[in-house]
Amino acid sequence: MDHRLESQRSSPKKRAKLVLSNIYDRATLERRLAAEPFLRRTLSFYRYVRLEDPKTLREQLFLEWDALGVLGRVYVAREVINAQISVPQHNWEAFDSALNQWPQFAGMPYKFALEDDGKSFIKLAIKVRHQIVADGLTEDQYDVTNVGRHLSAAQWNELSKDESAIVVDMRNHYESEVGHFKGALLPEADTFKEELPEVLQKLRGKEDAPVLLYCTGGVRCEKTSAYLKHHGFQNVNQLHGGIIDYVRQVTNENLENTFMGVNFVFDQRLGERVSDDVIAHCHQCGSPWDRHSNCANKACNLLFLQCPECATQHQGTCSSDCQDVLNSSPEHQAEIRSRAGSRDRSRRFHRARPSEFSAGEFAPKTLK
Ligand SMILES: [Zn+2]
Numbered sequence: 578m579d580h581r582l583e584s585q586r587s588s589p590k591k592r593a594k595l596v597l598s599n600i601y602d603r604a605t606l607e608r609r610l611a612a613e614p615f616l617r618r619t620l621s622f623y624r625y626v627r628l629e630d631p632k633t634l635r636e637q638l639f640l641e642w643d644a645l646g647v648l649g650r651v652y653v654a655r656e657v658i659n660a661q662i663s664v665p666q667h668n669w670e671a672f673d674s675a676l677n678q679w680p681q682f683a684g685m686p687y688k689f690a691l692e693d694d695g696k697s698f699i700k701l702a703i704k705v706r707h708q709i710v711a712d713g714l715t716e717d718q719y720d721v722t723n724v725g726r727h728l729s730a731a732q733w734n735e736l737s738k739d740e741s742a743i744v745v746d747m748r749n750h751y752e753s754e755v756g757h758f759k760g761a762l763l764p765e766a767d768t769f770k771e772e773l774p775e776v777l778q779k780l781r782g783k784e785d786a787p788v789l790l791y792c793t794g795g796v797r798c799e800k801t802s803a804y805l806k807h808h809g810f811q812n813v814n815q816l817h818g819g820i821i822d823y824v825r826q827v828t829n830e831n832l833e834n835t836f837m838g839v840n841f842v843f844d845q846r847l848g849e850r851v852s853d854d855v856i857a858h859c860h861q862c863g864s865p866w867d868r869h870s871n872c873a874n875k876a877c878n879l880l881f882l883q884c885p886e887c888a889t890q891h892q893g894t895c896s897s898d899c900q901d902v903l904n905s906s907p908e909h910q911a912e913i914r915s916r917a918g919s920r921d922r923s924r925r926f927h928r929a930r931p932s933e934f935s936a937g938e939f940a941p942k943t944l945k
């Protein structure tokens with residue numbers, strides 16, 4: 578906290594050159610790391626968020642994290658933070674609570690490294706990027722100053738009644754699976770980057786129709802609306818403040834709610850119920866269920882939908898492999914893990930397919 582105030586009062590430019598970067602050579606850094614008498618936790622996190630002043634933020638984060646002995650590679654841009662870091666174990670709580678002091682970073686979902694020797698990074702480097710390639714767009718594919726019209730909840734309800742209006746969910750598949758606006762177009766994509774071209778392709782030929790975009794907090798729609806306008810769409814609208822603010826407005830102003838189910842959020846809760854409709858299904862037995870959980874096998878940690886009955890039967894795991902790991906000796910667990918070495922580690926969540934819902938059947942192979 579002191580650091581943050583200090584860096585705002587003093588001249589950040591001068592300090593940036595003098596203090597806010599590593600000054601030792603590689604050999605020295607490696608020696609230091611090897612000699613550390615404590616353990617480190619290695620983790621990564623990523624969030625799409627509006628950051629007004631990434632340069633100042635970068636300096637503040639550097640001071641804060643350097644003081645806690647954090648090492649790693651971090652990128653900040655106006656719309657995103659992407660961090661791969663290691664944190665001294667004894668400073669973990671201080672780090673976590675400091676990060677939660679930043680409203681933009683509160684409740685950050687950490688992804689901990691599976692095999693962690695704590696030696697992944699030798700220094701702390703925080704870089705400001707013009708844009709991190711999360712959406713794969715270059716500057717000439719959109720104009721950030723030419724975005725869609727922002728709609729209040731009341732305006733959204735009114736406009737979405739228009740027969741010709743196309744409501745588009747700009748979140749990922751696993752988010753819209755548990756909750757979405759009635760009649761919305763739900764892209765198949767698992768990432769925002771894949772979603773933009775998919776949406777463009779699906780909307781082709783409807784350049785004059787009113788397009789109504791929504792996402793969790795409104796950030797993704799800013800980019801999408803600019804992208805669609807660039808590609809010739811005339812009537813692009815977006816839900817201001819996203820589902821989060823829609824729910825707030827609907828409650829405060831006693832408006833009709835047209836969002837069904839659960840709003841997926843990236844924190845411990847993994848979702849907020851908006852309406853009583855349960856529109857999703859357990860990925861294992863197919864019964865109605867719309868709350869996400871992570872596989873109880875920590876090495877897997879897959880995000881999926883599992884009803885309480887299946888959770889009991891399969892001990893909270895996503896597959897027979899994971900249940901085996903959970904119930905085996907440490908030696909056997911190591912063996913299973915080495916056997917499963919070729920598994921696709923990038924899979925973070927499970928995609929439901931109707932064919933998987935044969936009753937009583939155990940988790941399908943696609944869970945791997
Ligand atoms: Zn089930």
Ligand SMILES: [Zn+2]
Binds near residue numbers: 878894895899
């Ligand atoms: Zn699993």
